């Protein structure tokens with residue numbers, strides 16, 4: 001459930017879902033519903049992370065002291081697979097919306 005909120009809010013807060021700003025705002029606030037701040041996320045992720053993506057010392061998403069972040073646990077691997085599936089479902093959801101809109105306009 002949290003991954004759905006995180007995935008949806010990520011794309012919505014990037015402005016990637018729709019040209020409808022009200023819809024994007026509503027989807028972006030799914031992060032607020034699960035207990036975080038969409039406003040702070042935009043500052044940290046959109047401004048900080050995407051300006052300095054993976055630049056050590058500047059990217060606020062890099063907060064590990066251990067430089068070798070390649071080591072992973074089984075839980076982290078499963079989490080990655082689940083995250084990919086959720087992202088795939090998000091893409092399919094948007095594609096279904098586009099196809100539905102096209103079908104309604106014809």
Ligand SMILES: [Zn+2]
Pocket residue numbers: 010014045050
């Ligand atoms: Zn992003």
